[in-house]
Amino acid sequence: xxxxxxxxxxxxxxxxxxxxxxxxxxxxxxxxxxxxxxxxxxxxxxxxxxxxxxxxxxxxxxxxxxxxxxxxxxxxxxxxxxxxxxxxxxxxxxxxxxxxxxxxxxxxxxxxxxxxxxxxxxxxxxxxxxxxxxxxxxxxxxxxxxxxx
Amino acid sequence: xxxxxxxxxxxxxxxxxxxxxxxxxxxxxxxxxxxxxxxxxxxxxxxxxxxxxxxxxxxxxxxxxxxxxxxxxxxxxxxxxxxxxxxxxxxxxxxxxxxxxxxxxxxxxxxxxxxxxxxxxxxxxxxxxxxxxxxxxxxxxxxxxxxxxxxxxxxxxxxxxxxxxxxxxxxxxxxxxxxxxxxxxxxxxxxxxxxxxxxxxxxxxxxxxxxxxxxxxxxxxxxxxxxxxxxxxxxxxxxxxxxxxxxxxxxxxxxxxxxxxxxxxxxxxxxxxxxxxxxxxxxxxxxxxxxxxxxxxxxxxxxxxxxxxxxxxxxxxxxxxxxxxxxxxxxxxxxxxxxxxxxxxxxxxxxxxxxxxxxxxxxxxxxxxxxxxxxxxxxxxxxxxxxxxxxxxxxxxxxxxxxxxxxxxxxxxxxxxxxxxxxxxxxxxxxxxxxxxxxxxxxxxxxxxxxxxxxxxxxxxxxxxxxxxxxxxxxxxxxxxxxxxxxxxxxxxxxxxxxxxxxxxxxxxxxxxxxxxxxxxxxxxxxxxxxxxxxxxxxxxxxxxxxxxxxxxxxxxxxxxxxxxxxxxxxxxxxxxxxxxxxxxxxxxxxxxxxxxxxxxxxxxxxxxxxxxxxxxxxxxxxxxxxxxxxxxxxxxxxxxxxxxxxxxxxxxxxxxxxxx
Numbered sequence: 001x002x003x004x005x006x007x008x009x010x011x012x013x014x015x016x017x018x019x020x021x022x023x024x025x026x027x028x029x030x031x032x033x034x035x036x037x038x039x040x041x042x043x044x045x046x047x048x049x050x051x052x053x054x055x056x057x058x059x060x061x062x063x064x065x066x067x068x069x070x071x072x073x074x075x076x077x078x079x080x081x082x083x084x085x086x087x088x089x090x091x092x093x094x095x096x097x098x099x100x101x102x103x104x105x106x107x108x109x110x111x112x113x114x115x116x117x118x119x120x121x122x123x124x125x126x127x128x129x130x131x132x133x134x135x136x137x138x139x140x141x142x143x144x145x146x147x148x149x
Numbered sequence: 150x151x152x153x154x155x156x157x158x159x160x161x162x163x164x165x166x167x168x169x170x171x172x173x174x175x176x177x178x179x180x181x182x183x184x185x186x187x188x189x190x191x192x193x194x195x196x197x198x199x200x201x202x203x204x205x206x207x208x209x210x211x212x213x214x215x216x217x218x219x220x221x222x223x224x225x226x227x228x229x230x231x232x233x234x235x236x237x238x239x240x241x242x243x244x245x246x247x248x249x250x251x252x253x254x255x256x257x258x259x260x261x262x263x264x265x266x267x268x269x270x271x272x273x274x275x276x277x278x279x280x281x282x283x284x285x286x287x288x289x290x291x292x293x294x295x296x297x298x299x300x301x302x303x304x305x306x307x308x309x310x311x312x313x314x315x316x317x318x319x320x321x322x323x324x325x326x327x328x329x330x331x332x333x334x335x336x337x338x339x340x341x342x343x344x345x346x347x348x349x350x351x352x353x354x355x356x357x358x359x360x361x362x363x364x365x366x367x368x369x370x371x372x373x374x375x376x377x378x379x380x381x382x383x384x385x386x387x388x389x390x391x392x393x394x395x396x397x398x399x400x401x402x403x404x405x406x407x408x409x410x411x412x413x414x415x416x417x418x419x420x421x422x423x424x425x426x427x428x429x430x431x432x433x434x435x436x437x438x439x440x441x442x443x444x445x446x447x448x449x450x451x452x453x454x455x456x457x458x459x460x461x462x463x464x465x466x467x468x469x470x471x472x473x474x475x476x477x478x479x480x481x482x483x484x485x486x487x488x489x490x491x492x493x494x495x496x497x498x499x500x501x502x503x504x505x506x507x508x509x510x511x512x513x514x515x516x517x518x519x520x521x522x523x524x525x526x527x528x529x530x531x532x533x534x535x536x537x538x539x540x541x542x543x544x545x546x547x548x549x550x551x552x553x554x555x556x557x558x559x560x561x562x563x564x565x566x567x568x569x570x571x572x573x574x575x576x577x578x579x580x581x582x583x584x585x586x587x588x589x590x591x592x593x594x595x596x597x598x599x600x601x602x603x604x605x606x607x608x609x610x611x612x613x614x615x616x617x618x619x620x621x622x623x624x625x626x627x628x629x630x631x632x633x634x635x636x637x638x639x640x641x642x643x644x645x646x647x648x649x650x651x652x653x654x655x656x657x658x659x660x661x662x663x664x665x666x667x668x669x670x671x672x673x674x675x676x677x678x679x680x681x682x683x684x685x686x687x688x689x690x691x692x693x694x695x696x697x698x699x700x701x702x703x704x705x706x707x708x709x710x711x712x713x714x715x716x717x718x719x720x721x722x723x724x725x726x727x728x729x730x731x732x733x734x735x736x737x738x739x740x741x742x743x744x745x746x747x748x749x750x751x752x753x754x755x756x757x758x759x760x761x762x763x764x765x766x767x768x769x770x771x772x773x774x775x776x777x778x779x780x781x782x783x784x785x786x787x788x789x790x791x792x793x794x795x796x797x798x799x800x801x802x803x804x805x806x807x808x809x810x
Contacts, residue, residue, distance in 0.1 A: 011493040016505055023509035026542045027516050034538040035520070038531035056533050072669050072758060091669055092749040092760050095383075095721070095730040106533070 036106060041083040044109065051111030057085060058104040066099055078103060078115075089117040096122040152217055155205025156296035159246075162198035162253070163286040165191055169256075169279030173272035177344060185272035189260040192275050195282060196257035203250045206295050207237050216302040219243060219295040225308035225726075227697070235319040236309055241443065241459075242295035244322060248439070249285045251323075251330045256282065259334060259359070266355055273341035274334075281333055284466045292459045311698070311724040311731055317377035321370060325397060328367025329435045332404055334359040336432035339425045340474060343481040348421050353414035356428070358785060360411060364404050365781040371397050372774035383732035383747045385667075385762045387770060390539045395518040396438030402511035403431040406504045413497045416562060419488035420501070426482075427504070429474040433467075434511065440467050441518070495565040499557030506550035513542035551605055551656065554649055555612020559619065573619055577611035595664060602660025609653030613646040644784030648777045655773030661742075661766035668761045671752070677708075681763030683744060684708045685717065690751045698724045700733070701751045703759060707737065707744060714739065719746040719759070741766045 038056045039049065049055060062084055065077035072091060076099075077084045087105045097103060097120065107117035169191035176184025206219070210233045215221040223240045224233055238244040256278035263271045289295070338356040342348040374397070379387040388394060407427040413420045444460030491497045517534045524530055555577060559570045585604030592600065620642060621634040666681040677686045685705040693702050700720040707714040719735035735746035742765040749758040 005490055008490045008492065012490075012501065015493070015502065019502075019505040019509055023513060023542070023546060026545060027513050030538040030541040031516070031520060031534075034541055035532045035534050038533060056531075070671055072671060092747065092758065095732055106535075 040080040041078060041085045041113075042080055044085060045083050045113070049109050051109055053109050054107070055109045055115065056104060056106040057087075057115060058102070059084075061097070061099050061101055061103050063099050078105065083113075085113045085115055087115045087117050087120075089120055091120075093120055094122040098122070151205050151208050152214065152296050152298070155202040155209075156294075158198045158201040158205070159286065159290060159296070162195050162202065163283060163290060165195045165198060166253075166279045166283035166286055169195055170276050170283055173279075174276035174344070177269040177272040177276070180269070182268060185268050188272040188275035189263075191279065192253070192256045192260040195279065196253040199246075199250050199253045199282075199286075202296075203237075203246055206243060206246060207234060210234065210237050213306065215304070215306050216298050217295075218297045218299050221299060221303050221306045223309060224306045226305060228309065228314075231316070231319055232309055232314055235322075238322050239309055239313045239318060242289070242293045244326075245285065245289050245293050245443070246295055247322065248326055248330060249282060249289065251326045252278065252285065252333055253282050255331060255334050255359075259337075263355075267345070270338075270341050270345050270352070270355075273344045274337040277337035277340045278333065281337075281470060284469065288459075288462050288466065292462050308697075308726050311722070311727065311729055312381060315377065315381055317373065317381065321373045321377055324366050324373055325370030328363050328365075328370050328404075329397070329400060329438065331359065331363025331366060332400055332407075332428075332432045332435050334363070335407060335428040336470075336474065339428035340477060342425060343477050343485075346481065346484065348414075348425060348485055350415050350418045353411045353424065357408075357411045357415060360404065360408050360428075361781055361785050364401075364408050365778045365785070367397065367401050367404060368774055368778045368781065371401060372771045372778075376771050380734055380736055381731075383734045385734070385745050385747065385760070385764070387767070390517075390536050392518050393438075393442050395514050395539075396441045399434040399511050399514050399518070400431055400438060402507050402514065403427060403434050406507035406511070407431050409500045409503050409507075413500050414488070417489070417491060417497050419491055419497060420504075421488040422482050422485055423504070425485075426478060427508070429471075429478055430508075433471040433474065434515070436467050436470060437515075440464060492564050494560070494567050496557065496560045496562045498565070499553065499560050502553060503550065503557060506546050510543045510546040510550075513546065514539065517542065548605065551609060551652070554609055554652075555615065558612060558616045558645065558649060574612060574615055577608065577615045580611045581605070581608035592664065599660045599663035602663075603657050606653040606655075606657035606660065609656065610650045613650040613653070617642070617646050640787035641784045644780045644782075644787065646780070647783060648780030651773045651776030651778075651780055653773070654769050654776060658766050658769030658771075658773060661769070662764065664765050665767075666763040669759075671756050671758045673756045678759075678761065680744065680761040681765070682709060683714065683739075683763060685744075685746075685761060687757055687759075688716065690755060690757050693720070695722075697726070698722045701748070703746075703748045703751060703757045705735075705746060705759075709739075717744060717746050719748040721748055721750070738768060741768050741772075743767050 036054050036056045038058060039047070041057060041059055043049075044055070044057065057078055059078040059080040062077035062079045065075075067075050074089045074091075074093060075086060076089075077086055079085075087107075089105070089107075101122065104121045105115060105117040106119040106121075107115050110116055169188065172184050172191070173188035176182065176187065206217075208214075209217045209220050210224050211230065213220065213224060213226040213233070215224075219240060219242050223243070224236045228236065236243075238247040256275055259278065260271075260275055263274070266274075335356055338352065338359070342352055371394075374394070375387045378389070379385070407424065410420050410424045410427055414424045440460075440463045444463050517538050520534055521532050524532055555574055556567075556570055559573055560567075581604045584607040585600050588600040588603050589597075617635070617638070620638055621631050623630075626634075668678055668680045670678050672678055672687050674689070675686050677684050679685075685707050688704045688706050690701070690703045693700050700722040702718060702720040704716055704718045707717055715737065717735040717737050720733045722731050722733055723729070724731065732747055732749075737744045742763065745762040745764060747760045747762075749760065751757050
């Protein structure tokens with residue numbers, strides 16, 4: 001059975017529409033469900049972030065706050081000099097993780113200024129700091145100058 | 150002196166690029182063959198001038214001329230020659246120069262090989278190439294000049310970022326740029342066709358080899374970058390959905406769609422307007438990638454020092470070419486002669502489906518990459534869109550696409566017989582199902598996605614094999630007749646089968662990551678640690694000095710059951726000069742899998758905190774990509790594909806063009 005020109009065109013449009021609809025659905029769902037917001041420690045307390053939400057936080061690693069135990073659990077405090085959060089993490093920290101330096105952690109907010117992180121990022125080299133951190137520090141007025149990138 | 154010569158050549162190149170832009174286009178529009186003929190010469194001259202500039206900078210690097218800011222910032226007199234030469238593109242200015250050099254190289258190659266093309270088309274193609282080159286040359290001269298001198302000449306350069314001091318630096322950027330920038334040819338052809346007002350199968354035949362060439366390089370460049378990140382960054386991951394990776398993936402997805410749609414256009418004279426649009430979009434995504442990486446709007450390992458002027462400038466270039474290309478498309482496309490329609494169940498119908506899935510997955514990646522930027526601009530909120538988003542959107546689209554690939558490959562042109570194809574693919578389906586069930590039974594209790602993915606990979610490989618077998622095997626024919634047919638198959642058939650099988654191999658490698666094992670521990674000497682099928686134990690931990698660095702080294706012995714499988718060594722390096730730490734991962738390949746060690750710290754008491762991974766079948770991820778690129782190369786070697794590049798058949802194709810006109 002040969003299709004008419006119109007039928008062929010309709011089939012094409014219908015299949016294109018179906019694929020686009022599926023894709024659009026996936027994108028919208030993923031954007032509503034799978035994105036993570038960035039907060040500074042002060043934002044977390046000020047905005048009353050609910051316990052159990054996934055967050056990305058950034059700031060400086062507080063001096064003398066890093067505690068490691070024998071089974072590779074680490075806790076440290078992240079501060080924006082106003083408020084600070086406790087971050088729990090299991091695993092190896094990045095090469096450039098240091099006290100007093102910028103850090104970004106992603107994980108689940110436990111309430112009570114506690115974050116259970118599954119990812120910790122530090123700056124990549126001496127000239128680079130996560131942009132989120134640099135912006136947050138600039139806003140707080142504790143930016144130490146230097147090149148950001 | 151050499152440096153000033155290079156600088157001067159770069160300025161001259163900008164001037165000749167302007168000539169290359171204006172005169173041939175004028176000639177093409179006014180139908181003045183003399184002016185149109187200027188295209189080829191000016192393309193050659195522009196290339197020669199950019200080459201002189203590029204070589205001058207390379208000479209400054211080799212000679213360690215630290216009076217040049219760029220050399221002083223990124224090189225060191227003690228660097229090995231390889232890192233002096235590749236150091237040229239280790240920084241923003243130099244890599245932009247490489248970008249432009251590859252662009253004008255492509256223009257010169259088109260000019261060299263394009264003798265058989267209609268004169269007006271060639272003139273307008275080279276004119277557009279000249280315009281892109283001119284815009285980027287101006288960008289380099291005004292905002293990113295690599296030839297600037299220092300008043301106070303330092304005794305020594307600052308050296309290369311240690312992460313970049315790796316053979317990967319020598320290979321990854323040139324490959325990636327050859328791919329990225331290679332798509333500019335398809336863009337120029339599309340604009341040329343819109344100006345010229347005519348697109349037909351001949352146009353597709355001219356543009357297809359260039360698209361294929363760019364696609365091969367981009368495939369290799371992405372695979373190389375992925376492997377480099379895997380072994381260099383020490384995190385054990387091979388894809389991070391970093392915006393910069395996405396920047397290279399988007400043109401790859403769109404370019405793969407373009408590659409397939411040009412086939413339809415060439416064979417069936419259909420999908421014309423769509424192919425033109427894809428050509429514009431693919432290079433637009435390349436430009437967008439350049440913008441994302443070079444403007445500093447995103448931060449990543451790839452973004453070098455940047456200032457806002459550069460971002461605005463590249464954004465201007467981006468707007469000019471993408472906006473210009475799309476406006477021209479909107480204006481001219483309706484006047485182009487539409488291609489024919491065709492039956493939904495046919496090879497061309499299947500290629501349309503391929504295009505739909507590839508283009509929508511490119512859009513999904515685009516949305517995820519740009520959404521954080523857009524949202525921050527609109528309301529200032531900062532978000533991160535990571536692996537969960539990209540996996541959720543691209544994986545389902547890709548699974549649908551890949552399930553359909555063997556059908557498309559086996560369908561005939563014009564009118565396919567779905568039942569017949571289903572019967573022919575029954576064996577392939579059985580093999581894939583069997584592989585899936587067997588794996589499922591063997592890894593019971595393990596992740597479910599892995600056997601499913603493995604089955605999908607086997608389906609692609611078996612589907613490709615089926616296609617080749619069906620083309621060679623006839624009932625009752627002798628073995629020698631079968632071999633004869635196999636040798637007689639067009640190379641593009643082998644190329645297609647290999648590329649699709651390569652995709653299947655990559656899919657198996659990716660699926661197998663679900664079986665990966667990670668062991669994190671603090672271990673003392675000879676304390677065993679089990680990692681998947683292996684047991685490792687610390688043999689020694691010591692300090693060592695190397696050229697330009699000092700390091701803490703941990704050596705482990707590897708046992709499989711009772712048999713020794715050698716040593717694995719990983720270290721934490723501090724690079725002197727920059728005092729920058731890096732982790733040198735230890736990687737040993739067993740079969741198709743890899744054991745991956747990454748040391749965190751050697752504690753004062755001699756114990757070592759360490760991370761081990763066992764990654765079964767992981768090498769298939771990159772192996773599959775290499776096979777895909779090989780498939781592309783074999784297709785490119787096909788006489789029918791290369792026809793546009795061949796000087797011998799020049800006359801044949803140009804008379805063909807006239808006949809069609």
